[in-house]
Amino acid sequence: MSRRSGGLIGVWAEQQRVAQRQREGQHQAVLRQQRDAERTQRAYERDVARMQREQRAAYRQQRDADALRRTQELDQRVALLESLLAEGCRAPAFGVESLRREEDVEPFAPGPLGEPVAMPDQRFYRPQEAWTASGRAQAERDARARFEHDWYAAQAAEARRVEQLAAYRSAYDAWAAARRAEIRAHNSGVDGTVAALRGGEADTVVEYFTAVLFASTAWPEGFPREVSAAYDRSGRRLVLDWDLPGYEVVPEAKGVKYLPSTDQEKEVPRPVTQRRALYRDVLAQSVLLAVRELFAADRFGSLDGVALNGYVGGVDPATGLASRVCVASVVVERSVFDRLNLELVGAVECLTGALAGRLSARPEERVAVAALVTPDQVGSDVVVQGDGEEPDLLAMDPIAFEGLVAELFRARGLQAVTTQRSGDGGVDVQALDPDPISGGSIVVQVKRYRNTVPPSAVRDLFGTVQDKGANKGVLVTTSKFGPGSYTFANGKPLTLISGTELVDLLHQHGLRGRLGGTAPEAVPASAPAPAPAEAAEDFNLLGMVWSGSAALDVCALVCAGSRVLGDEWFVFFNNPATPDGSVAMVAAAPGDRAAVRVGFDALPARADRLVLVAAVDPEVNPEADLGGFTEAGIRLRDDSGVELDRLEVSDGRPGETALVLGSFRRRAGGDWDFVLGGKGYRGGLEELVGDFGIEVE
Template sequence: MSRRSAGFVNTWAEAQRQYQRQIEAEQRRQREEQRLARDYQRRAAQGHREYRQAEARRRTAELDARVAVLQGLLAEGCRAAAFRAASLLRAVDVPPSDPGRLAWPVQMPDPRQYQAHGGWTANRRAQAEAEARARFEYDLHAAQAAEAQRQQQLAAFQREHGQRVEAQRADVRRHNAGIDEVTAGVRRGEPDCVVEYFSAALYSSTAWPEGFPRQVAAAFDASARQLVLDWELPGLDVVPDAKSVRYVPSQDEDKETARSVTQRRALYREVLAQSVLLVLHQVFAADEHHVLDSVALNGFVDAPDPATGRQSHLFLATVMAQRSAFTDLQLEQVDASSCLTTALRGQLTPRPDQLASVRPSRRPQDAGDQVVTHGGGVEEPDLYGMDPIAFESLVADLLRAMGMEAVTTQRSNDGGVDVDALDPTPIRGGKIVVQVKRYRNTVPPTAVRDLYGTVQDVGANKGVLVTTSGFGPGSHTFARGKPLELIAGGELVDLLHRHGLRGRLGESGRPVPAQRTAPAGPGTPAGPVPVPDDYNVLGMTWSGTVALDVCALVCRGDRVLSEDHFVFFNNPRSPDGSVRAVPAAAPDKAAIRVAFDALPADADRFVLVAAVDPEVNPDADLSGFTEACIRLLDPASTELGRLEVSDGRSGETALVLGSFRRRPGGDWDFVLGGRGYPGGLEQLVQDYGIEVE
């Protein structure tokens, strides 16, 4: 019987691993910036040929560097610091209390500034003195009231700060107590604690190159003092299939020299052997309490089985290593393959590129009923099925992991706020109000508008709307330029993973738009069509009397998916009904209805174009096409926003108005067009891959 890991150490170790991933991402960003800088300098200083030759040399150097990393994997890994439980202990890092302007007392009025002036008679002087005294008393009472209010606000701030500090201290105490409990369990040889400790040591290791897998399953045989591991190995693609790159001036292109199959197989086999030895090294190095006498290790790749085609664990290496024999090895100097197969009497597949497997000597499930797995991803909670309160708590946990102070609000009288957050970052930080929507359908723009109203009502610096689904163009248009941030489902999952938390969206991990099947009618084939509330109407209006045809293309990149995905006067709807030409209502002169969530999965652009109608205005061009805009409407014809488009130009008869482009999280952003065509609609659609006879 197996169980999933829910122990303290694995959670903290994964957080440590996520922190390492952030460092790796920053390093990738810096490398990209350096590459762009080199690119600019080389283009400025060299001619095209010299630049291309230098780029080819650079790419070759990168390939050589990747190979060098693989060849030195074991030696470099052995130099990494050994895992220790003490490294997971946390100190109480209490942020200083900074009440800002509340720390400064209200300045009281100075009586000397309220002297009576003027008055030639005793009565007039008395009147002037009374007026000055009244002004002073009025200002004094106002200042005293302001000071009393400041003191109340300061006391409330200090109470809240004290509560946050105490909560942080309690969290640190629980954390450290958990570490101490696991460490004590390891000393006693308790299987639960032993497998938690060593699987965490492997998963959080900094010795592995970027991109190497870290999935591990572990069990502990207390009677034999043996740790049994299944560890995921990298695939063949870790070895570059190109050996070098050279520039061919005559063809003005780069040519890659392929690495031979023999060389690639040999290097990959060496990487597998080094990986197995490095896992053994890390386990024994982390065993500061000497609870292990031996380790049984099986290295696998997660790939389709060549015999069945099913995704399987294919074991490419296995070894059972005794501590006494392993600690005598000089790993920095050994030949990894020979060490594994000869010195340790292990097995290593002779044909790893063909996924020829070996038989594991002992599996974790053979060692007992306490098997812990880590890093495989199947324990991700489904955000769609999560309890609403738990979902709000998860979002609050995410904000805290990002360095903010966050608490969930009460279920009633929350003023439309689900999570209160405070970003302590100077200048750009401040109070943040967060709303969470555990939706499957697109969040309506009204929710974004309501959030903006809440931000203004409570005086927050920013409003954040987090959802498991996505946002339509109307929402993004309204949020543009305002202190609002929209986090769609895909972005939420990515943020959770980057900050050591877990979550997925359904079985596939991606948002699934709701659809229904409409009955077939005359001229309308049956098929999936969007839920009525999930579409927008794009109303087109412009000045001038020129007659125009407004059309739409459903594209992948700059190519229409098919001729049937070109919606115009002779084809008023796309095959799935997600795009339709509909009658325009004033003030619009043309209209297109689109259900963004129902667009084909392989479509990433929705392009709007306009062309002069040659039958109505055969001699016209687009010089009279001015003051044009696209109105975003909901199904009730409520205007959600406006998108300005470019004016037409003389001599042109067709124009790309703009395109909606799918973001990684599933949302759509509008990109302004402007390219014109003198050859009309025929010339325009040819650029998108439609053949015109």
């Protein structure tokens, strides 16, 4: 029988065996960890590879989808061109009767003024309890006195209500009468237009039918709308030169493919013969459609025939100069044209065959044809719209003017069409901004005025925006707006475009228009009026400083007492200077947040104070108030910029959005002293300027 060895050797041997087992266990643990790490790494690499494959597949699908989308867009564009004539024939024809306006005015709505003031009921005026007869008598007298006091106050309030209601009713009746008179005058003008068309008055016929082409909704986006015309009264024939689209209207590419090997998109070219044939067909369709629009709009027998020459603009490769080439021409009698079924004809065959017209065999190469008859051969009074000399916006036909405004919106990337006049609800142009974030529906009103647009027009536009559920309203005019209009529009989804701004926008987008007899130079709307020499020699700079993050507008009012001298004497963001330049908004010096330049000696003699105000900009900070307007002051500097004084102004208060900072007041000796302001307004700049006589309806 064996026995366990003892002693030190045995203990040492056992320790060696335990240590060996520990080392082997640790080694096995390390091996297990390595195997687990390797398995984890392999699983991670498999996941990464799968994710990369999925990403590559998703990326390729996205690129394939983009290529397919572009191909579909090309197909849709070609389909639109191929069906131009058929779709155009289905569009409603323009009629002069759509110009009429209904004599509908807003009903009289007095609101709270229509509710009589409630009279006090004596039953609720009970005397207080008293222990003695004299106390009870005194209590009855007190109750009677309270009743009589409230009764007389209610009677006075009712009298004021009746007086205000009568004044409001009188103002409404005057407004309604003026509105009806305006509508009747407009309709009378429409009747005059109808009579002139029936009588074959040349000017009216030309203006009406050129406007018909401009107002038509049958033309795709990007097609030119430029025309010159004359009317042969003896033959009752309208002769026009009408611009046609260039060769680029037909897409050069037939489709788009994605090439994974190079990670690029490749356009598949459209066969040249197919592109040339389609372009020639588009030109023929355009000529036939224009003739159809003219005949369809003739409800008065003004046109027995139409002669139309189609021109294409571009650069002449022989000279490198811009030129127009006649590529189509037709003379057609109405009796012949009415027998055609335009939705089924082959456009080229119809134009060159049935109507014996001319069409260039190679229009893409600008090969010209001879015009059969031109407007110049009919008479000297040729009306040009959209071509040649800048058209006078003030003298332009109203329909053509609305069409030009719609064209401007389209040039800015929006979808825009003019509306039918009957039942348009105060909307002249309907526009849609396709941007998914900032876009939406836009209603546009067009005012071809010579005088300042009244604030009531801006108010009416805001009502139309609300009624139509539009995202924004735009008022376009050939004249200008007063401070009351800008103040009312401030903070609302409204944009006001004055005549000078309209001309600038037209020129920026390659369109034409001028105001008056000569084409004015474009002047930025924000440029301050030049200061007179005497003001420039001696002026002060008023630099505004304040703490707080809210965006503020600093404005100035030149007043006599508490009333501004006139709308043009209110200096703000849309009227940066007074007429004489004595007060103007200027760039702020370093450290200032706003600045106003003032020539105190140049101010009108009737002005005795210059009031400075600040208001929260509702477009930048719609929820802000003046609670954070602190540490505010005015740095008074001389004309060299040297600081003369610092004038402290009151802090703003929560809930208020406009504040009178202070006023410089003329003293008897001609000097000016500063008087601290501090009056705040919860209704913003609109309420503030109303206190100074600016009309904001």
